[in-house]
Amino acid sequence: MxxxxxxxxxxxxxxxxxxxxxxxxxxxxxxxxxxxxxxxxxxxxxxxxxxxxxQPSKNVRRAWEIAHLLTAIGNNGKVAPLQKDGIYIWRLYHTRGNFKLEDNSTTLVVPKNGLYLVNLKMYYYIPNDPMCNQTLFLKTKIEQYSSAYPVWIEVMKGGDTMQCVQDWHQSVTLSQVVRFEKGTMLRVVINEKNHHFIVGDASTYLSVTRL
Incomplete structure (x- = not known):
């Protein structure tokens, strides 16, 4: 219990x-x-x-500031003739930013101070009728004019040899990062004797990009 x-x-x-x-x-x-x-x-x-x-970085935004130039084409459908002293004529194919093409489409004006990547390619072709009888020297240069240097001076230059042979292809390519001031003017100069062999499609171009 x-x-x-x-x-x-x-x-x-x-x-x-x-x-x-x-x-x-x-x-x-x-x-x-x-x-x-x-x-x-x-x-x-x-x-x-x-x-x-x-947020997009500054470099991403700046990369949109670009000018891409192609060869100017005349009314006859051929590459436009050179200006005096071998100065090349362009047309604006694509641009973002305030780049300007002046002086009868021969001079590209830089919109701001800063570093720019400059790319130039001049493409040549020997047709069936060569119009030449010896090796060609493809002299090419980019010149600038600015308030700091009030004369045209070389920024980049280069060249190559090209055989005067039917269906021969050759190109000259220049690429460099350069610091420019706002308002700097750029132009391309080539050897006048080689103008007849320029390929006027997108394989010949000048591209300037702000970094």
Whole structure:
């Protein structure tokens, strides 16, 4: 009898302890679910914040400041004749920024101070009727004129030899990073004797890009 009474006295305490334990386990499980939910949401929140704060760098914006020139074509569909002293004539094919083509389309005006990547390619071809009888020297140069140097001076120059042979292809390519002042004028000069062999499509071009 005494044993049964003792057991009955302990039963309410056991029930309360068991109930408290179950309550604690439920709260702990709920807390874990809540933490897991928060952890799962954080990467998306961070990624969205980064996407909203991303801005194009200055270099990316500047890269849009470009002038791409192709050979000027005359009314007869052929390459436009050179100006005096072998100065080449261009046409603006693509431009972004305030580049200007002046002086009868021979001079490109730089819009701002800064570094520019200058790329020039002059492409030549000897047709069926060569119109030449000896090896050609493809002398090519880019000149500049600015307030700091109020005379035309060479910025880049180069050249190559070309055999006077039917269907012969040859090109001269110049590429360099140069610092220009705002308003600097650029022009291309080639040997007048070689003008007849210029290929006037997109393979001959002048490209100036602000870095």
């Amino acid at each position: 005494q044993h049964c009474r003792a057991t009955r006295r302990h039963e309410p305490g056991l029930r309360r302890a068991t109930g408290f334990l179950i309550l604690m386990l439920w709260l702990q499980a709920s807390l874990r679910v809540t933490q897991a939910s928060v952890i799962h949401q954080q990467p998306n929140d961070i990624q969205a914040g980064d996407q909203q704060s991303v």
